[in-house]
Amino acid sequence: MRSLKQRLITESALIAGLAAWFLMSGRVPAYVLPDPLAVAGAAWDLLTDPALAVHTLASALRVVTALAAAMAAGTVLVLAAYYVPALRGLVNERLTPFFNAFPTLGWAILAVLWFGITDTGVIFVQAAILLPFVLITLWEGVSNLDAEMVEMARSFTRSEVRVLGKVIAPMLLPYAFAAVRMSYGVSWKIALIAEIFGTNRGLGYLMTLARSNFDSRMLFAAVLVVIVLVFAGDRFVFAPIQRRLTAWRAA
């Protein structure tokens, strides 16, 4: 458990930051630094006012879809490399570095060229950027597989599917989960960039509009919403699941 002192430092930094923002915002024009209360109000609208919430929802759906697509593609590629050693060089030495090195902006522009202004384009950009994270993390899991456990499973059956389902998959699960958890944050980080280029809905689109209208309040509000969603997702969804998955370690 965290000590009271640690907790005090954690929270006082947050309060000090908010206080500084509040004081500064009184001295500079609103388009440079808007009033935090106004930003909070706009953020609330982004989550609750139907006309604005559709944009938040659109971004969230893309984040989740891209995450699922990257996980699915990554799992297929890593399992293929595991079961077919001939593919290992292709996946680990060519595909992973390629996706890892490809610039975000490059994907964003290519997506517009290839898919036009569509959901598919935005999701494609996000998934392409998440894929190397997933590949690297899952392959780490595969290379750490306990060969003795796998041999134990194979001594009981000749069904590779059951060996995969009952022993290999549970051993990979913590890695898959780490990949999801990390990708969720990254996915939100890049969601807005992807949306600036190729869509007319979403928080990224709202931010483009806000920028051309010098509406700093909305800019800050969109950023705040992303921070809150990433924080809440990690804290209230992923952390509890991870605790449950690894409960046996502490039991």
Add this chain to the structure above:
Amino acid sequence: MPSGSVQAAAGPDRRPSPGGDRPLLVVSGLGFTVGGETILAGIDFSVDAGEFVCVLGPSGCGKTTLLRLIGGLLRPSRGEVRIAGADPARQWRQVAYVFQSARLCGWRTAAQNVALGLELRDPSVPRAERLRRAEEYLRLVQLEDRRDRYPATLSGGEAQRVALARALAVESPILLMDEPFANLDVRTRRHLRRALLDVWKITGRTILFVTHDLDEALILADRIIVLSDRPTRVRRVVTVDVPRPRDPADPALEPIRSLLLADLTGGRRAAGDEDGAAGEPGLTGAAPGLPAAPAGRGDGERDGQP
């Protein structure tokens, strides 16, 4: 009561009269070569149904490899294994393994670990039946009070008993055990040997038990198959005709012990070498893979007093 139901589940003909039908397991001319090195150079022996046979050999002589070949986890380079007259690739349901380490799934409780073997082997067994059998075999290895514990909270001996229960629960006639007690302390080892002999008597399985510990083989086996150093052959097969429970200090075991000790230390012996292997080059080098204690007492234990 629990033992009675296990016996029933294990089938009617688990204790055939010794030397009855043809052998359940036959290994003939079995050779294994990997990377240009011959590990097994032609192994011949057979095991009857219901027998407890120990394979005794120095570390690194290929005992684990031999068990893998018998269970069909590896293909032999030469020769063959026959289980009930057929290839292990088809007879894999006839064998279950206990390994040197327990190899339990950390995310499953003891009972779920025992059920795992069944889940892997035969998904048509309903869940309730799997759990019933898991509990039955946990009871047989006297771990019924640990059924809901995770492996991380079990002692080494308890974990190995769970592994034994997992292998027993699939109810295959042959149990292949690869130095299953080698990682345990002396007291636990002694306790588990006795528990294993009880389980063997109750269930009537055929056990092929690999060890590098001479005393362990003397305490457990109906017959001991002694392997040479690499390239490995069968050096000798001896029948241990001493009633159980056995005390390693029993003078009745002494002639066998000194015979096998000479085999294991690679001494060139003239007397009593039925198979004539002592003259072979490569079998005479001393030192590597010697059994642990110079006196040949393994862990220096006394096992006889119940």
